[in-house]
Amino acid sequence: MYLRKSRAEEHRSLEETLSKHRAALTAFARRQGLTITDVYEEVISGESLFARPQMLRLLEAAGAGRYDAVLCMDMQRLGRGGMYDQGFILDTLKESGTLIITPERTYDLAAELDEQAAEMETFLSRSEYRMIAKRLRRGTLQAVQNGAYLAAAPFGYRKARTGRLSTLEIVPEEAECVRYIFRLYAGGSGCTRIEEAVNAMGWRGRRGSRFNRSTIRLILSNPVYIGKIRWNRTETVRSGVGAERTKRVVLSPPDKIWLLEGRHPPIVSQELWDAVQARRAERSVCVDNHRAACPLAGLVRCARCGRSLIYQGKNKGVPYLRCPTKGCCAGAKYDLVEQALLARLEGLMESVPVSAPPEPPDGPELAAVRRRTALQFARLAERRERLYRLVEEGVYSPTLFSQRMQALERDAQALELAAANAEAPPPPPEPERTALDCWRAAGPAGKRALLRTLIREIVYEKEKKTKPAEFSLTVILRDFS
The missing domain is CATH 3.40.50.1390 (Resolvase, N-terminal catalytic domain)
Structure with a gap:
């Protein structure tokens, strides 16, 4: 059942x-x-x-x-x-x-x-x-389009109804906190100082949590506080075939995001909003995760609080690694940390060879692949014959027949490509390389992948008011036995 x-x-x-x-x-x-x-x-x-x-x-x-x-x-x-x-x-x-x-x-x-x-x-x-x-x-x-707000109510508002439409109404105490955040930022304070001020004044989130920099940034960038509704901000991207199909949510391109007039009252004025957005545009730094990813992301932890160090480009664009816990270990220039780590690993990376890619299946494995491919081709032929029979008998309309035939042809092309890949000759062997050779030739993403194969964790410690290079790194390697 x-x-x-x-x-x-x-x-x-x-x-x-x-x-x-x-x-x-x-x-x-x-x-x-x-x-x-x-x-x-x-x-x-x-x-x-x-x-x-x-x-x-x-x-x-x-x-x-x-x-x-x-x-x-x-x-x-x-x-x-x-x-x-x-x-x-x-x-x-x-x-x-x-x-x-x-x-x-x-x-x-x-x-x-x-x-x-x-x-x-x-x-x-x-x-x-x-x-x-x-x-x-x-x-x-x-x-x-009629101004209804359908998502969960953001901080500063609660859900309400106008006739049959869902909208928002102001929560006075929370709205006071939102205005305070906008005024501080427009007055020259950064997100860290605003975080300290808001928490010091006793404001808390919906679940009693303390404010942090990420929450402050989300509030400063949300147009709901000027009476707008932002729609289609994210979209779902699907990839893969069959059981390998996956979907992930990504930010939509700017030209696809809608900004509509809502029915709810604004919390901040348009002038204050414009001043905040102008200052945010001046201070923003664009980071491309594919080309400018931090190779040490997720590997370096603070020796005192245990949290992962974060990568920030500050002080005239010089990237820094710093502990996210206020008052904990001092930060250090990223280049100095990377140089110290590379000096520590250079001997190990020179002695670690990089294995060549495995050759395609041969013998019994290739025969099994061929049998599976032949069976799939036979099933495709049966599906094609069934489609012709159904359209001849009038069960399928020409439009439906065309749709089903297009789907069948896509499956056939995918199967032909898989069969060709299985029969392809093995690539010529690459010259033996070491991990250090790969490091020198790789970009940030490749360096990060290489480090994760060698290192389990890096413990970082640095005292306040010390010289830039006066920090300690404890490198914990993976077990290669």
């Missing part, structure tokens, strides 16, 4: 929905004389198949031949993701000979008509899902 909540049941709780479906399917199985051996309850309703762990467990068990059938409320519960996900689910159940049983119908994917009906059901459910998601996005966008 497979249970999953659908979009159409958002008004019910997850527990209520799954309990109701379990009771209905158990009663149906009793009437039909079916024996339920396992129950898979999906508590995470993700769009992607690989974001649903219970479905993956079910497919693995079904592929091993453990079940005669899968019982669910309807075909939509199995999957309404992309074509790849739907095809993967149906192919797995078909190859294992597993039936799909719903209270309305039993699908035997080995039978042509049932397979066509299952494919049509999954296609229609996917279309319904996309339509629901489109309506939700459109409704959200309309609400934001």
